[in-house]
Amino acid sequence: MTDKVFTEDQRNLMIWCLEQMWLDFNPQEEQDAHNIIELVSKMTDVVPVKEVAHVHRRKDMDLL
Secondary structure: OOOOOEEHHHHHHHHHHHHHHHHHOOHHHHHHHHHHHHHHHHOEEOOOOOOOOOOOOOOHHHHO
16 A cells, blocks of 8 residues: 555544544554554544644743
C-alpha cells in the first residue's frame, strides 16, 4: 500500500473519533484502534507547510 489516500485533515478526524471512544474500549479494541491509527498515518499524504501561519513581532508592550 504505497498510495496515499487520506489527507491530513481526514487522518486527524479519524484519530479524533477514535480518541473520543477510547475510554469505552476494552484492551483488544484499544490495540485495534492503535493499529488503525498507524495504518491510517501511513496512508496519509502529509503536505508540508510552505509558510508560517503567524509570526510574532515584538512591540514595546511586550517588554512590560
